[in-house]
Every structure is written in C-alpha cells, then in structure tokens.
Amino acid sequence: MTDLFSPGSLGRLSLPNRIVRSATAERMADDEGRPRPALAQLYQALASGGVGLIISGHLYVDPGGKCHPEMTGIYDDKLIGDLSTVVDAVHAAGGRVAAQINHGGAQCSSETVPEPVAPSDITADYLQQPARGMTEAEILQVIRAYAHAARRARQAGFDAVQLHGAHGYLINQFLSPFTNRRSDSWGGDLTGRMRFLREICSAVQDATGPDYPVFIKLGMVDAVRTAVATGVEDGLTLEESQSVVAELESMGLCGVEVSGGIGNTSSRMRIRNPEDEAYFRDLARAAREVTRLPIMLVGGLRSRQVMEDVLESGDADFVSLCRPLISEPDLPRRMEAGQERSACISANRCWPQAPNEGIACRCTVQRSG
Template identity: 45%
Template sequence: MKLFSPFEIKSIKISNRIVRSATYEKMADEDGFVTDKLIKLYVNLAKGGVGLIITGNVLVHISGRSAPKMICLHNDFYIEGLKKLTDAVHNEGGKIVIQLSHGGRQCASIFLHGRQPLAPSAVYEPVYKVTPKEMTQEEIWEIVESFGKAARRAKEAGFDGVQIHGAHGYLVNQFLSPYTNRRNDYWGGDEERRFHFLEEVYNSIRENVGYDYPVMIKLNASDFIEGGLTLEESLRIAKRLENLGIDAIEVSGGIVESKPDERPVRPKIDSKEKEAYFREFSKEFKKTIKVPIMLVGGIRSRSTAEDILDKNEADLISLSRSLIREPDLPKKWEKGKDTADCIYCNGCMRFMKLEHVKCTQLEKKR
C-alpha cells in the first residue's frame, strides 16, 4: 500500500504518507507558552502513526493573533518550551513541522487588545466585523522579518521544518489575493507584485535557516470568493515558489467569508463523493510542478486516500478533523479500518465555546 510507504521532504524521512494538517488546538497557556496538555496531544499523534505532524497556526508577530491560547514564537522566550515539545515527539519516532502564521484582517480586535487588525488594504471583513488598517511599508517589512526570526527560533527548538500559512484568508493569502490586496505599489497592483510579500517572507526565512532546512507552504488553490485568487493564478504562484526552492506545497482553499460549502472545513462529509473536495486542484498542481504535494480537505477513508496516491494526484494525504476524533487513525487504517469515525459536524471548530479544541461528539457519548 502506497499510503504506508516512506517518503522524504528534503531532510525529513517520513515513515508513511499521512500528514496531520495544521489544526488550531487552543492548548497553549494565555501567553502562548507550551503546556503539558499540548505536548500530550502531539505525543498521541506520533504514537498514533502520523508520518508528519504540522502544528496548529503559530504566532510570528503580536499584531497577528487570530485566536486565544495560540502557540507563540515571536520571542526567544518560547524556544525552551517548544524544545520540550519537539523532544517528546522525536522520542516517539515522530516528525514535526511548525506552521508560521499571521492573521491579518482575520483577527478580532479582542485578540489584539482593542487594536485595529493589519492587512494589505482596508477591505472590510464581514465575519470578524472589522475594517483593517492598511499596512505601512515599515509594518510590512517588520512582519516579513518576524517570519524569518520565527523560523530561526523553530529550528533552534528542534522542529524538522517550517510551513508558511499562505491559505485560508490569513495575511500571506491576503497579499496574494486580488480580493484583499488593492494596493498599487511594490506589494500589489498586479499578479507579480502581489507575490512580493510571500517572496520576501520566504527569503527572510531562508536567510535565517539556510537552504538545507525544509520550508513548506499551505496554499489556497482558490479563494472561492468573487474577485479572489483563482486556480490559474495559484498554479503560477506554485511555479514561482518551486523556482525559489520551496520543499512542499499543501493544497487547500477558501477563506472565512466564503460560502459554508466552499470554506476550508466543509461540513457533513458523509459520502465518498464528498471526500477530498480539493482533489481536482491537487491533480492540476501535480501536472504543473515537481514539488511534493500534500492534499487536505475531508479525506475520510483509507480507500480514498490510497486511490489519490495510486493515481498520482498527490504525494501525501493531510488529515485534520478526523485526527481530533481519532489521533490513532493511521494505525487503525494500517490494521484494515477504512472509514474514520469523524462525522464532520464541525463542533470541534467552534473554538470560542470550547475549553480546548476537541471532538464534541465524543463528549456527548460520555
């Protein structure tokens, strides 16, 4: 079975093709430091057979806090706790990559101590009900630098690589998308200039970690919103990233204000036909570039995952919600189980009401 064959991303030797896609946990403490609960979560994923773990979105700059109790990496103070986390995962034979993120306009002011969120342009955000502040040149360069410094800290903390969060309407995606980037300067105005922010972020990371260290990205194939990023442009972005030296691309789509059935976490995946809802996109990425492709989005069954790999429509299979319900799903798949227990009700996504992110269906059974 290809699903349980090894794979390599630069220096990372992965035991199988199963990736735990970045999933917000709400398990850091109030100041963003690692807790025992957070370490236990990642140890259980490693024990459960996940080939590569990608952390929940990690804060690179205080202006980008998009949720409470996020893991933080905007200061050297956080390295020590994160080293305990990576040591614990490595002791179980696991591999772990950290996702670097800035929320941009998708930040409620309550998470920013009342400050206005930052964005490429002052485009109203209807879900968070905020109009962000258009970033100055100084603010842009400060945040570019913050990605690089965070990557350096991640390497010092023992992470096997980093992933740039360039999807789901967060800051990097906001610069790439014509829907949210209305600038007419170095940072926007046409496709090439909209790419500059991501290019500078990538270069800043490489300056801090070198070219031997794995650097990946999560990328929207489409924003699923009028005037937003399209597949055609996204494929050209991927080609640019390949030329720069990106080590893997995780294909996703949608932003917070997309329609419910076009968002990154679509509900009610209750049939084979509804699974792998970004599959058609990953097929196009595989045709266009040679960089390893991860596919995320409602992949619920082993048979679907194997079919995707057998048809060379992706190199790795990313899971999120199903691993909240069953962190040991990879081992269960290996023993013959086909369909995950997760019913994709999205109860685990209502993080403001939960003490931490967890399967609410399991809670009901107890």
Template identity: 40%
Template sequence: MMLYDKMTINGMTVPNRLVRSATWEGLASAEGFVTPALEDAMLELADGGVGMIITGHMFVAEQGRAGERQLAVYADEYISGLRSMVKKVHERGSVIVAQLAHAGGQAAQAITGMPALGPSPFARKDGEFCQEMTENDIDNMVNAFQQAASRAVAAGFDGVQIHAAHGYGLSQFLSPHINKRKDMYGGSFENRMRPLVRVYEAIRREVGDKYPVTLKINCEDYAEGGLELEDSASVIQGLEMIGLDAVEISGGLLTNSPSKSSVRVGRFDTPAKEAWYREAARVVRERTKLPIILVGGIRSFSVVEGLLAEGLIDFVSMSRPLLREPDLLKRWAAGDLRRAECISCNKCFGVLYNNEGYFCPVAQSELAESAAAGTSS
C-alpha cells in the first residue's frame, strides 16, 4: 500500500503520504493565539496517523487577516503558543507545516479596522470594493511573509507553505480575472507572478536552502478570465527552478459557485467523480519533478492508491474527510477500506461560522440517532 510509504521533502521525513490540507478551524483565540481546542484538533490528526499536518491559514500581517478566530503569526508574541503545539504534534509522530497567508482584498476589514488591499479594486464577498495596493504595500506584504517564515522556524515547524490559492492575496495577483494593474505587478504573466516570486525568494533567504518551502496554488480559478492551467503550471515550473520543494494543487475562488469552489458540494460517490484536479496534476507532472500534493474530492482508498501507482502524485491531501474521520488512515490500515464517510455537504462550515466548535454535525447527528435507537430498543 503506497499510501503508507515514508517520504522525504528537502530533509523533512514524512511518515506516510497522507496530508491534512489547510483549512480554517476557527479555534484560535480572538487575537489569533493557539488555544487548547486548536491543540486538541491537531493532536487528533496526529493520533490518527496523518503524516503531514498543514495548519489552517495563518495570517502574516494584521491587515491581511481573513476572519475571526484565525491563527496568527504576524508578531513574535505568537511563537510560544505555536511552539507548544508543534512540540506536542511531534511527540505524536507527525510533521507539521505552517501555512502562511495574506487575505489581500478579501481581508476582514470589520475585524482589522484597516482597509482591505488587493492588486486592484474588485468586488469582495461582502459586495464592497477593496483598495489597490501601492508598491510600498506590496513591499510590506513581502516582508510580512519573510518575517512570518522566521517565526515558523523559531516555533519548530517542519516547513512552510505559501498560500497562493482560492482567491486570497497572492492568488489575486496571479489571476487576470482580479488583477487589473498596469505596472510591474499586473498585465503579463511574468508581472502577475512577480509578487509570489518575491515572497518565495524572501522566505528562502530567511530560512536557508535546507528548510522545506512549499506552495499551494490553483490549477485554475474556474472563473471567466481567471488563472488557467498553462499559467499555473508555468508558475510551478518557474519556482522549481529557483528552489521550491513541493507543490499542493487545488482550484477555485472564494467567490465561485459551490460547484466550482475549492470546497465543492455534492456526493462524490464514485471514483470518476473524485480527484477533481487529476488531469491538472497530470499536466504538472509532465512539467516538473517536484513532489506533488493533490487535494480536492479524494474520498476512496482505491482512488488514492491508483493516483500514487500511476505516478501522478506523491501525496494525497484531504481536509473535510479528516474533520469527520481524523483516524481514516488507521481505519484503512486495519482493512476497513470503505470510502471516507464525509459527504461533502459543507455543514461543518455552518458550525464554524456560528462558533459552535470544530466537528462534523452530520456525524454528531448520526451518533445521536443511533444512541436514541439503542435506548428505545
């Protein structure tokens, strides 16, 4: 079973090929500090055998914060709590990677008290328009990523992941659907890629050549005039040439319909409906030798093993399925090869937005019904 193979990324030894893809757990404190509840969620994943845990998106600058109860890494005061969490994950046998993020024009203005800044003005999720970053603002964003990477190293994280997907800050620059600038950061593919290259180079200078630096990127935006696969593959190829260590392939924008977002809704209950970005991974594989992490609609053991055996990818990444079943890897290892129980309904997000916790309400409801049936019988 290839899923259980030990793997290495630039010196980081990962005990198996299963990755918990970054999400928003909504478990940090109001100020962005690690909480006992967030630690427990990470330790549940480690106890379940997940090889690599990627944190929820950690905001690198206060002005780049995406929402409430989001984990922070924009100041040194956060290092202690992060270090404690990382140490406990390591004690359980998993590696943990810090996802570094800036929300750009989708930043939570009501929380930060500062205007949201994007590559150019565009309509946000709330219908308001963000402001355009100046060149100085871009410099500040690059510096924020660099300093956040330094804090991740100080906290003991095994690597960092640059978040350039789903319509957040760096994704906004890459997308011609969003980025309408006329200067050195807009227009041509090379110009739209420039902020990401600058962020990568700044982080690499900070952490050195022997520390894993990875990327999460859309294969496509699935929006009219958005980032397309050819440009995405070229971004990956270009960053590989200057030292990138691995790439996670995702897709979709925050503003997309549920059928085209990164957290699609539906019953992906046959192998043909799974692995939404399978063909994108095939194209990237032809262009790069980087380790490829694939996320998006992967639910069954047979699909996982097929992707790995074909050589399309090196790691399989999940988020919602591991919220419902953090011990999915152990279940499969024990011989129970039923598909993941997640039904991709997104009801977990309702729980998160209402600050009710971090759990699958469908699973909780099923347990309650089962208990009630047992009592009545």
C-alpha cells in the first residue's frame, strides 16, 4: 500500500513523499526570460509547504519557442546564475526541483514569436497564427537547444529535467498526426513522428550524463472532453500514445507524467466532487499496462481520499497538482495535519490578467489561515 506521505524515487532522485507540483507557468520573468525575485519566493513557499518535488513552469529552450510573455528562459548560459538563485531557494527550504524545458512550436503567442515554426505548415482555430513547417536544419538546431537547456538546468542545480511532451507544444506536435504531416523521416508513421523525441532524449543524455534524472510529461490524447472546441479530432490517439509510453524507458527516461489535451483543455474546470477528480486516470492505467517506469498522474486531484486511492490502486506512483498549489502552496503540510481537501474550485481564475501580476489564486472562496 502506498501512502501519500511515503518516500518515492524518480531515477536516482529520492523524494520524501508522493505529492508533486505539476509544471505551472508562473509568468514571473522579465523580457529576456530572467526570473523575477517573486519566483524564488514562490518556490520557497512551495518547498516549505512540504511538496515532494516542484516542477518549474515551462522554460523556453530557444527564443523561437517562447510561448508567451513573462515566460522564464533557459536558452542561454547568461540565465544560469538567475536560475540557480531560484534552485538555491528551494534547496535552502529542504525541497527538490525539476526544470520543465519546452519549445512552443506552433503554439507561440504572436507577442513573443511573430513567425512560429511547426513540424509542417499548420493553420488551426486554436492557434493564434499560422505556423511554418521546419527545415531539417531547424529541427536539428532545436534538438541542440534542448540539449543545451538540459545542460544548463544541471549546471544551475536543478535535481532533474522534465521534457514537456504535452498540451500541444512542439514535442506533442511532432507526435501528433494532426500537426505532423511530414513525409520524410521526421513524420509519417509513429516511428517517424517519434524520431524528434527520441533524438532529443539522446542529445539531452549526452549533455547531462547518463545518471541525471530526465522524465517527460506526455499528452496521451489530443482530443479531450472540453467546453472549448480545439478542432483536433484526428490528433494523437490513446493506442498510439501507449506505443510511445512503451518506448520511454528505452529512450533513457526515468518517469512519465500523464496528461492530455491541447493548451488549456488540460486544466478542466468545475471539479467539485470525487467523481470529477483524477480525470486522466484512464490514461495512467493505459500507461501502466505498457511501462515499468514511475507514473505521475495530473489533472483534477483535489481530495486526499482520491489521491490515496490512485496510489493504492497502483494506477500511479505520484500525484501531481497544479491549481491546488496556486491556491494553497502549503497544501501537503495541511493534508498531513488532517485537511481532507484542497480549497481549489478549478475556476481557472489563476491566470494573470495583466503584466507583472504572476499566477495567483483569485477565487473568493480561497481558504484562509
């Protein structure tokens, strides 16, 4: 039986409990991607609040993959010092932190990337602007950017790296037949569509060394139940993503966080009852069938009862939380002391409305004290 507060491990990284802070774009960086002091303060609060592992908000590996304003960067050595200040704040509070590294591809805001790239030419309702198919030279350059970003993460002191392979960003775009319509060796069948991920894993391991923990957040289905139509009906399917999961260990990865959906559809709204929680649990079960790697489940985990049920059933080894830890960064400590449920009502009012705001819980029901 796996208790929420029992230790676990991710590759060579030991974690004190089973609660993970899922990557959350904090919007606390300046125009060059340097984290503002607020980020270190937030991470210190999370680490002091008892979370087993913090996964950073997505960090852009290349200016051409900067998804939105105020995103934190990891695209240049000049950022290592500022990133290490953030890491040091976590370690000083006794916590652990992984860097989530990402390239937005087609899903970059027009404010940050006026001419975005993608596996192939794409125009879609859910995209702000059309994107252009990449040349092979551009693909190889982006793979090198991931490798350098992972090397910088290690140099800055991050305990692990997570590749963002979910929510419609570039790795997901290569895997999905909706966005990858290439006919060369980077597209076509699933083996071709997986090549970008495989080569990133290999380059990242060469850059960080074989023992450094590298894991992935994988979107296992593109089309999910949502109020907002993305129009991605013929995207990545569960059958194909199971085949991807089956390959992750051979790619040298040490764990998988299971998610789904494109963009914000991964953050389902109005989670009020236990039946609404853990809405990607079926995907975790599908992953479990084909891998021995540790599995993290994200999406709607709110009550201790459901979190423990997920762990005890063996569907996942870790539970990963985003919005509840925006609302209450010390939720793990509160739960250890007897609080049964997160105060988060999943109204998605935590996204910033104005520059310099950063993520914050703006729901009036936020619990106090």
